[in-house]
Amino acid sequence: MSVENLKAYIESGVLELYVLGDLSPEEALHVEEMASQYQEVRDELAAIEQAMEQYAFQNAVQPPADLESKLFEKLGITEEEEFETVAAPVINQEQPRIIRLDASDGKIRTLRYALVACVALLVVSTAALFITYNKLNDAHDQIASLNLDKQKFAGVVSQLEFENKGLDNMVAMNDSKEWATIRMAGQTFSPKSKMNVYWNKKDKSVLINYVAMDLPKADAEHEYQLWALVNGKPVSLGVFGKTDSTSNEALQKMQAIQEAQAFAVTLEPMGGSVNPTMEKLTVMGGV
Amino acid sequence: MTALKKLTLTEPELVVALQSKDPAVLKTLYSMYSSALYGVISRIITHTELAEDVLQETFVKIWQSASHYDNTKGRLFTWMMNIARNLSIDKLRSKDFKNSLKNQDIENNVSFVDEQNKVTFNPDVMGVKQLVENLKPDLQSVLDLVYYKGFTHVEAAEKLNLPLGTVKTRIRLAIIELRRSFN
Numbered sequence: 530m531s532v533e534n535l536k537a538y539i540e541s542g543v544l545e546l547y548v549l550g551d552l553s554p555e556e557a558l559h560v561e562e563m564a565s566q567y568q569e570v571r572d573e574l575a576a577i578e579q580a581m582e583q584y585a586f587q588n589a590v591q592p593p594a595d596l597e598s599k600l601f602e603k604l605g606i607t608e609e610e611e612f613e614t615v616a617a618p619v620i621n622q623e624q625p626r627i628i629r630l631d632a633s634d635g636k637i638r639t640l641r642y643a644l645v646a647c648v649a650l651l652v653v654s655t656a657a658l659f660i661t662y663n664k665l666n667d668a669h670d671q672i673a674s675l676n677l678d679k680q681k682f683a684g685v686v687s688q689l690e691f692e693n694k695g696l697d698n699m700v701a702m703n704d705s706k707e708w709a710t711i712r713m714a715g716q717t718f719s720p721k722s723k724m725n726v727y728w729n730k731k732d733k734s735v736l737i738n739y740v741a742m743d744l745p746k747a748d749a750e751h752e753y754q755l756w757a758l759v760n761g762k763p764v765s766l767g768v769f770g771k772t773d774s775t776s777n778e779a780l781q782k783m784q785a786i787q788e789a790q791a792f793a794v795t796l797e798p799m800g801g802s803v804n805p806t807m808e809k810l811t812v813m814g815g816v
Numbered sequence: 817m818t819a820l821k822k823l824t825l826t827e828p829e830l831v832v833a834l835q836s837k838d839p840a841v842l843k844t845l846y847s848m849y850s851s852a853l854y855g856v857i858s859r860i861i862t863h864t865e866l867a868e869d870v871l872q873e874t875f876v877k878i879w880q881s882a883s884h885y886d887n888t889k890g891r892l893f894t895w896m897m898n899i900a901r902n903l904s905i906d907k908l909r910s911k912d913f914k915n916s917l918k919n920q921d922i923e924n925n926v927s928f929v930d931e932q933n934k935v936t937f938n939p940d941v942m943g944v945k946q947l948v949e950n951l952k953p954d955l956q957s958v959l960d961l962v963y964y965k966g967f968t969h970v971e972a973a974e975k976l977n978l979p980l981g982t983v984k985t986r987i988r989l990a991i992i993e994l995r996r997s998f999n
Binding site: 540541542543544545546548549550551561564565574575576577578579580581582583584585586588589590591592593596597599600601603604 | 839842843846850851852853854855856868872876888889893894897901902962963981984985986987988991995998
């Protein structure tokens with residue numbers, strides 16, 4: 530195109546109409562082709578554009594202040610939040626992605642059901658665990674009480690064994706001719722008490738049987754002492770424990786005595802005394 | 817991202833951000849161009865609510881069709897301004913608009929338009945207005961119709977009962993006047 534023709538083209542006013550968007554698509558395409566070929570056209574277009582832009586800026590009208598927030602709301606962009614978080618609704622407006630979003634929506638629904646199921650399962654599990662815990666506690670209590678019972682029964686059994694042993698001995702001694710049984714009766718200090726002493730005529734040994742005695746319980750600082758009265762004089766045959774002694778042996782061997790007219794028991798301080806405390810004479814019986 | 821929180825950006829920066837669909841750019845775009853675009857819209861549409869609607873629609877369309885903008889074909893503002901003008905003209909011709917403005921004469925003059933809108937001008941705006949008003953009446957009437965009323969040049973030719981070539985020439989002359997005043 531000649532310089533004259535180019536000038537005429539520029540002066541025709543078509544470039545202004547192009548900038549104002551007032552050309553048909555074909556005419557606009559022609560302008561774009563011209564612009565790609567001729568620097569003069571490009572310069573002219575740029576000058577027109579700048580003029581219109583400046584004109585628009587100098588005739589600017591401030592829109593109402595609330596319009597901006599309304600617009601962002603409409604576009605799904607909230608001003609308070611950071612913009613990164615709101616990219617998704619915008620993508621939403623692009624058609625090809627709608628199907629994909631629907632699919633992921635279904636997935637989200639499935640996940641939501643799964644979440645509900647998990648929560649339900651958690652509640653049921655918690656309840657079951659609670660019930661089981663209570664049952665376990667009950668079981669522990671039962672075991673404890675059974676243990677207590679068992680101990681009690683074991684105690685009873687050992688007591689019975691102890692007594693049975695004592696009774697066996699008593700029977701054996703009664704059958705044997707060697708043993709003399711001296712029955713001692715309660716005295717003023719303890720009228721209800723009674724006790725047996727077994728004295729072997731042959732070797733003169735002395736036995737007492739815890740099963741065959743009924744003495745008041747001695748306190749921690751006292752124990753019983755067995756005496757033999759030999760020609761009016763008391764001879765100590767040793768001390769012995771309380772009636773509920775934990776010793777498994779029902780029988781206790783005391784000191785032997787060659788001769789005696791009577792036997793007696795007094796309550797003495799721990800370790801026994803040299804002479805009997807007569808006020809605390811518990812039981813006594815003659816041979 | 818942080819760079820985009822600035823309220824002004826160069827045009828190439830804006831275009832890159834806009835076409836990468838970065839939502840942060842919209843705020844920048846709005847603070848830079850909303851008043852200029854609203855100036856264009858509100859001169860075509862005098863009804864405040866409808867003009868506000870069109871401004872919103874304009875930004876929605878800018879956002880949605882950002883990928884269609886081709887910087888080899890012109891400046892970003894020209895593209896945005898034409899979106900605003902086209903939406904304004906569409907609104908002007910819609911049933912919606914005709915219903916809402918039954919009693920209002922579309923042929924009202926420019927000063928009426930300005931009365932209808934609270935116009936905030938830049939300090940040198942008065943000079944520009946003066947200039948437009950000082951244009952020869954025949955240039956001014958063409959620019960009024962095409963720029964303020966949203967007429968196409970064909971419609972303007974019919975309206976003014978002038979040949980198409982004359983209307984085109986007058987538009988060009990009017991814009992050359994503007995260019996001179998800015999230089």
